Amino acid sequence: MSQATESDVREDGIIESVSGPVVTARDLDARMNDVVYVGSEGLMGEVIEIEGNITTIQVYEETSGVSPGEPVEGTGAPLSVDLGPGMLDAIYDGVQRPLDVLEEKMGSPYLDRGVDAPGIDLEKTWEFEPTVEEGDTVESGDIVGTVPETPSIDHKVMVPPDYEGGEVTATESGNFTVEETVVELDNGEEIQMRQEWPVRSQRPAKDKETPTEPLISGQRVLDGLFPIAKGGTAAIPGPFGSGKTVTQHQLAKWADADIVVYVGCGERGNEMTEVIEDFPELEDPITGNALMDRTCLIANTSNMPVAARESCVYTGITIAEYFRDMGYDVALMADSTSRWAEAMREISSRLEEMPGEEGYPAYLSARLSEFYERAGYFQNINDTEGSVSVIGAVSPPGGDFSEPVTQNTLRIVKTFWALDADLAERRHFPSINWNESYSLYRDQLDPWFVENVREDWPETRQWAIDTLDEEAELQEIVQLVGKDALPEDQQLTLEIARYLREAWLQQNAFHPTDTYCEPEKTYRIMDAIKTYNDAAFEALEAGVPVEEITDIDAAPRLNRIGVQEDYNEYIDDLEDDITSEIREMY
């Protein structure tokens, strides 16, 4: 987290009471949301309520052993993050303390208390190249230089949004620390590579625009049926074990964003370790660079202090906005937003606030929409365009989507990927239910798919949707009378729909080839099944019995396209074989 450089000197207070993560202090001179240091160990906390002489603080570290009478020290600054080069390839806790630095400072694999560390390395030097000259005029938000941060990303150094801007009087070029001034303005403002921003306020932008480009995920069911836009919002609700985390990891790996901010909020430690171990070894399919080079991780696992769980999503989105300001497309995954909501509930109940639905505070829905509102496709104040896409996992108790977090989230987000325990049980992955899910971006993204993939993308997709819908209806009848009682054309539809499910919708995240499927391949698999469909129905009409049509040798090969690297040739051959095999029947 940001270590406030200068702050007004304020009166210290005295601890009045301690109850878990909530501490009250007497005589503390602090403002709402100020960061304070609690107790003789200096545990980090944030002011969440002020009532007369008593200030209530949520503490981001364990409070065992802390007792009334110990001091509380104010910093005079709200919870802020450090922004500058060094955030990519980093892993932070919920208040932006780098976990690798903490390990080193604490000399232990366990998270100790009272240790602080800046969000970005203050000693490391970076190569700064100015993009402005003496005499140029710059405004707040303008880009003044670049730093090659990782092989994938050029970090843009910007005039902080709270600066006025003016005429450039001096620029430096070469290696500097993030605290050294690299550009000076005539009004005395000095620009460093590092800036601070309070996490609970949105960074300013000029305009929010309607997104028109998809965030390509490389997942067939998403790109094909329920696409999310760059700058869009999506929710993935599902019971435990249904695939929320794997889907989020898949997006973090393969989405065509410039920057990925992955927030592990109140979930498993090993899932973060997996990312730390895997990502440096995976290649971005588009740039060929290591995936870690574009990734910033925030890990506040379920056993870490609950207050920091509440703040981690804000830390994440503020970092995302900062890269957006540089003109990048940023994707943020939050796994799981339910844990954030529960942290809110826990703190709220310790404050003895009036509980709303299922004990959540009445402001749950407001907090959720404020958060998702920070997503979007923006015209930045420096006139670049950038986006923040937000994908939030939701963990409904008992898998019941009618609960408050799911419902309040669905009112805000435009893409709904409904995970289904039944599909997960039969290991149909990703277990995204195609009947329940939706994307409100579908129509506005179609022109992109028409232009960049195939002209008949929308029509072919519609055919797939209709076939799957029809299957859902027929399945109800089959449950009562068996498949053989259906007329032949309906039996054939069931067979085609089965291929759509097994060969197209299913995708194995753990297969080296199948894990990522480019849009062209997504189209071609769907189209190959349609080729089979069209030839089959023609044959059926010509009087060929359905069993013969469905029994052709070539058809099962449809299920193998996903794992083919050279899929074009494979599909060409397969389509030829299917049509000729069927032609021979009549």
Add this chain to the structure above:
Amino acid sequence: MKEYQTITEISGPLVFVETDEPVGYDEIVEIETGDGQTRRGQVLESASDYVAIQVFEGTEGIDRNASVRFLGETMKMPVTEDLLGRVMDGTGQPIDGGPEIVPDERQDIVGAAINPYSREYPEEFIQTGVSAIDGMNTLVRGQKLPIFSASGLPHNDLALQIARQASVPEEEEGDDEDGSEFAVIFGAMGITAEEANEFMDDFERTGALERSVVFMNLADDPAVERTITPRLALTTAEYLAFEKDYHVLVILTDMTNYCEALREIGAAREEVPGRRGYPGYMYTDLAQLYERAGRIEGREGSVTQIPILTMPGDDDTHPIPDLTGYITEGQIYIDRDLNSQGVQPPINVLPSLSRLMDDGIGEGLTRADHADVKDQIFAAYAEGEDLRDLVNIVGREALSELDNKYLDFADRFEDEFVDQGFDEDRDIDETLELGWDLLSMLPKDALNRIDEELIEEHYREEEQAEEVAAD
């Protein structure tokens, strides 16, 4: 050390005391009753002029004259390798009549969180010898994999079978076969004396007791004590694993009783209850136990957890299994129907899951065909299960030949693959070969989850031939 005789209120497991000096949150307290008994407790809330104390052994017999001492430290567990072979009560006091325990160290029982950056991803296959686990929901070292069961089901037999049979294949062949590096920690919370005996007898019979540490809180022991029993067990486990290089298997049973104790304390504190009366912080509380499983970079040992819970009303949406499933790395379901069919162990593989399986299996770990075989069996068994409903309505004749094969597959899968008995120990090769025996009932082109080369290598043509001959 200041002593107070200023108890103002006693309510359920809680005692409120007026104080004039500050007391640390979570600190340990001793309360001495009029008849000279000492009870221990913990500070739940500390304000400048009073504290709320949760008494582990129950508040019975405490009155307003009892004297209260604050020990100035949080609860510690004395740890040493000598704990191996010892039996303790739920608060860590030896009950086996053995020698006094001379601790090596005293460790805080509320373990600090492991830095996610310092973890090592678990991917070392543990062979339990149980096909439904090894083949379908593989356990790895450092995993937390609970057993979701219900009253009257044989979850204890399965836990014991795992504790007896668990091995890491390469070890069988050599180096560290001395057996000393494997340890079992058994934490019992509110189980009956009969259940406890079942475990103890098995430990004694197999000689496992020597490499075990047992913590026993029985059904008639104080409920509040249950909130510390698993913490003592896990503190011991962490010490043995990360300081003494043991591979530790921790069995915690029954987590349901633990959660009931949490609920009781929450109610006594008049907290706003969460779902079904359980505290809103139960997720965090359980996570602080379950997340103590794992591996740490640069340390030899590991902590593997098998918590057992009985689902009230067989309902897995109940908060206890639900929150557990959201934290643990999968779950093994014990199924009432399979149990009444006599399947041993009655594991329903479909809702069961091991999240760490994908990285723990495959070439060099188990076998190259493992992942594909598992996927195909899941798909085929699910298909057969579905058809069972339909066949009740329309009869077998109305089904296609392939559908009939799926039905047979599901039956044979339960009878041969899952129902192996609590005494049979199968190695992973046996398990996978059995898988191929069953899969070969199906036509080759129905095996769409398996790589074609693997089919060529393993598929048994003769099974098909037999099937045809039998028809």
